[in-house]
Amino acid sequence: MSIFTFTVKWSENLDYMPINRRRFVQSSLLAGAGLIISPAKTFGIKNTSSLFGIHPFILQNPSAVFVMRTNINLKTNSSAIKEAGLEFGRSVFGLTDNMENGIPLTHKVVIKPNLTCRDRSHIGYTAERSMGIVTDAFFVEGVIESLKELGIASGQFYIREVNCPDDLEDGGYLDMAERAGIDLQCINTPVAQLSPDKVQWVNVPNGVYFKRIPFLWPVNAPNTFLLNISKFKTHGMGLTLCAKNLQGTIAMNYQAHCAYYGSIMNGVDTADLNPTANTDILANYNRHKADSIPRWDKPGNTGGLWQETWATRCLDNNSVTFAGLHIIEGIYGRDGNFMDGPGQDGLATDYMTNYIIFGRNQFHVDNIGHYLAGHEPGNFGLFHMAKERGMASTINPMEIPFYEWHPETGAEFANLGSFQRYPLK
Numbered sequence: 145m146s147i148f149t150f151t152v153k154w155s156e157n158l159d160y161m162p163i164n165r166r167r168f169v170q171s172s173l174l175a176g177a178g179l180i181i182s183p184a185k186t187f188g189i190k191n192t193s194s195l196f197g198i199h200p201f202i203l204q205n206p207s208a209v210f211v212m213r214t215n216i217n218l219k220t221n222s223s224a225i226k227e228a229g230l231e232f233g234r235s236v237f238g239l240t241d242n243m244e245n246g247i248p249l250t251h252k253v254v255i256k257p258n259l260t261c262r263d264r265s266h267i268g269y270t271a272e273r274s275m276g277i278v279t280d281a282f283f284v285e286g287v288i289e290s291l292k293e294l295g296i297a298s299g300q301f302y303i304r305e306v307n308c309p310d311d312l313e314d315g316g317y318l319d320m321a322e323r324a325g326i327d328l329q330c331i332n333t334p335v336a337q338l339s340p341d342k343v344q345w346v347n348v349p350n351g352v353y354f355k356r357i358p359f360l361w362p363v364n365a366p367n368t369f370l371l372n373i374s375k376f377k378t379h380g381m382g383l384t385l386c387a388k389n390l391q392g393t394i395a396m397n398y399q400a401h402c403a404y405y406g407s408i409m410n411g412v413d414t415a416d417l418n419p420t421a422n423t424d425i426l427a428n429y430n431r432h433k434a435d436s437i438p439r440w441d442k443p444g445n446t447g448g449l450w451q452e453t454w455a456t457r458c459l460d461n462n463s464v465t466f467a468g469l470h471i472i473e474g475i476y477g478r479d480g481n482f483m484d485g486p487g488q489d490g491l492a493t494d495y496m497t498n499y500i501i502f503g504r505n506q507f508h509v510d511n512i513g514h515y516l517a518g519h520e521p522g523n524f525g526l527f528h529m530a531k532e533r534g535m536a537s538t539i540n541p542m543e544i545p546f547y548e549w550h551p552e553t554g555a556e557f558a559n560l561g562s563f564q565r566y567p568l569k
Contacts, residue, residue, distance in 0.1 A: 193239040195246025196294045198468060201555050202236065203245065206504040207537060208545035209512040210555060211563065214498045219275055219476040222282040222316075228475060229286020232500055235551035236469070239294055247468070249295050252368045254302045256467075257284050258375040258389050259330065261308035262315065266483035268491045271314040276478030276494035279375045281316040283473050287371070288324050298325030304360040305330045305392050306399050331360050334411045335395045343395055350533075351460040352428070353421045353453075358395040364465060372467040372506065376474030376497060376513060378568045380481045381454070382524055385513045386470040386506040387462050394461065401457035405429075405449045425449075425456055428529075438523040448525075455526045459533055462506065470506040472513045474499035479568045486569045497566050500549075507536035508544045515541040515560065518567035 197203070202210065212235075214228045240246040257279035263269060288301055301324065303317070309330035312318050321328035335343060335358050344359045362368050374389035381388075381402075391399050397411040406422055408414065418424065429452040433440040440448035479485055480492020487493045499516060503509045507530040514521040521527050522539045530536040538544060547555040 193241055193246075194249055195240050195242065196237060196249055196291070196296070197240040197242070197246045199236050199238065202469070202504065205545060205547075207508060208547055209501065209503040209505075209508050210547045210549040211512070211516075211558070212500040212502070212549040212551065214475050214500060216475055216496065216498060219280075219494055219496065220272065225280050225475055226282040226286040226289075228500070229283040229288075230290050231286070231551050232283075233287040233290025234293070235549070236502075237291060237294065247369050248367070250300075250367070252300050252302055252362050252365070253291060253296060254304065254363055254368050254370045255284060255288070255373060256305075256363070256370065256389060256393055257281075257303065257317075257373045257473075258377075258384075259303075259305040259307060259312065259315065259317065259392060261482070262311040263482040264311060264314065268483055268489065273491065273494075274314065274483060276375070276377055276476055276492070277482060278311075278315045279373050279473045280475060281320040283475060284373060285320045285324055287373070288326065299327070301326035302362055303328040304363055306332060306360060306394060306396050307392055308332070329360070332396055334397055336411065338395060346464050348460050348464050350463060351418055352424050352456045353418055354398075354416065354457065354460045355418055356416050357461060357464065358398055358416075359393050359465075360395055363393040370465070370467040371469055371471065373471045373473055375478065376472050376476075376499065376501070376517065376568075377478030378480060378517070381451075383510070383514050383517055383519065383568065385472050385510040386467075387458055387510055387526065387530070390461055390465050390467075390506075391458065393465065401454050401461075402450075403453075404445050405453040421456075425453055428452060428456070432525070432528065437525045437528050440525060451525055452529075455529050458526060459529060459535065462530075462535060463533070467506070469502055469504065470509045472499070472501040472509060474501060474513070474516075477517065477566055477568050495566075502549075505536065507531075508538075511536070511539065511541050511544060512546065512560070516563060516565055518565045 212232055216224045259278050262274045262277050309332050312330055342361055344361045344365045345356055346364050347356045348354045372386050374386045391401055397409050400409040403409045429449050442448050474497045476494050477497040478494055483492055485492030501509055501513050511521040521541055527539040531539055546558055546560045548558040549555055
């Protein structure tokens with residue numbers, strides 16, 4: 145069990161790093177090559193503390209990204225993967241007596257793994273060959289167990305997803321939820337058919353496309369703590385890491401962000417949309433194309449205007465969805481697009497990458513994820529738009545404070561260029 149105390153003042157005038165709709169001051173005191181900050185240990189806090197929290201160094205450095213290496217030999221080594229999740233959680237989360245920053249142990253803990261469709265109808269499909277499409281269930285279970293050690297009860301954990309309820313069994317999530325005793329629901333039902341207690345509506349004050357978004361309760365409900373655990377994988381649109389993973393918390397059909405420009409997503413009430421959305425998106429697209437955002441000059445329904453539309457919806461969602469921590473589970477990486485990929489048999493490939501990438505800013509975490517996956521983040525238009533909207537400070541991974549996370553000895557300032565890059569395609 146990790147037990148620590150910390151004091152971090154709040155500010156509404158600093159960079160985009162909210163938790164519970166408040167923002168942290170970034171510490172500038174802890175920087176420099178070779179610096180090691182010890183992880184959470186016992187600092188005199190009683191085990192009866194009623195609050196838990198994130199390690200103070202992570203809180204004090206909200207723009208930073210951390211990488212924890214694992215050393216797991218096979219993607220099917222479930223016991224080792226669960227142990228990695230447990231070790232990660234124990235080093236990152238702990239008890240605290242700080243009333244200002246601590247989270248009550250009575251809060252609901254909402255976890256959003258990547259549970260997108262596994263492409264079960266594909267001719268080459270097997271459960272094992274599709275593993276890299278989703279966040280590993282055993283890693284998630286390890287994180288859950290680490291939080292239980294702090295005193296959070298099984299019944300306080302919730303996993304919500306809008307996509308593909310029939311695929312949960314193959315991913316091991318049904319068995320994991322039963323073992324852990326948590327509330328797992330994949331709700332693939334249009335909003336109009338859901339009872340009010342199943343939906344958490346949230347206004348989007350600065351939305352370009354959305355005026356309000358319906359989330360699957362208890363996502364974004366009061367008295368909740370959200371963990372965003374995405375997967376280190378590729379997709380036809382690029383790498384779909386933390387920012388896109390949050391899309392699955394939205395109720396059907398409002399989650400269909402990939403609908404083409406000018407289309408109305410089926411079942412969506414136009415009263416929930418910005419009436420000038422199409423005009424605004426087109427104007428932004430023309431401006432971004434003139435500014436030479438990469439790939440924005442691609443024509444057609446899957447071209448730059450479509451990417452502008454998708455990214456706009458994604459950013460609207462991220463502007464009102466506040467996770468305590470954004471994590472990329474990269475114990476093994478996925479090289480392909482669902483089941484299709486660059487392998488000799490035309491199928492996607494999983495291989496061991498042994499990275500857990502995490503931080504407070506999902507766009508910075510995703511930026512480092514793109515780099516470690518062999519891509520130049522500046523070629524991903526979403527990052528340009530996130531920077532423009534004040535959700536990221538840079539599109540250059542070398543400008544993001546970067547640390548290696550050692551579970552036993554803490555955060556060590558690191559050289560990103562010294563880390564192996566994996567050419568996920």
